[in-house]
Amino acid sequence: MPKVTYISHDGAERQVELPAGWTLMQGATLNGIDGIEGECGGSCGCATCHVYVDERFADKLAPMSEVEDEMLDCTESPREANSRLGCQIKATPEIDGIIVRLPEAQS
Numbered sequence: 001m002p003k004v005t006y007i008s009h010d011g012a013e014r015q016v017e018l019p020a021g022w023t024l025m026q027g028a029t030l031n032g033i034d035g036i037e038g039e040c041g042g043s044c045g046c047a048t049c050h051v052y053v054d055e056r057f058a059d060k061l062a063p064m065s066e067v068e069d070e071m072l073d074c075t076e077s078p079r080e081a082n083s084r085l086g087c088q089i090k091a092t093p094e095i096d097g098i099i100v101r102l103p104e105a106q107s
């Protein structure tokens, strides 16, 4: 199962293994990791699953959709070049070991 490391805004790290096909948002919310809300349930409609993807994994991710791109303009914390929505990133063997940093705020 792909491993994902979540680093909270205060620097706390938590690594979890996700069943293939789960999203990084699901992996956080179902494992009690604070810093990702996922209010819309993963339908790319709330931007409360904003994460900053470690640059070493940026080119391993599927390209973002137009909807994700638009939603990333609605995040509470600043959008950066490595910003993605956690509900749009699926755990696959290709991203095993991925590291994401969680923003200061989600809303």
Ligand code: FES
Binding pocket: 025, 037, 038, 039, 040, 041, 042, 043, 044, 045, 046, 047, 048, 049, 071, 085, 086, 087, 088
């Ligand atoms: S969970 Fe709502 S946009 Fe990702």
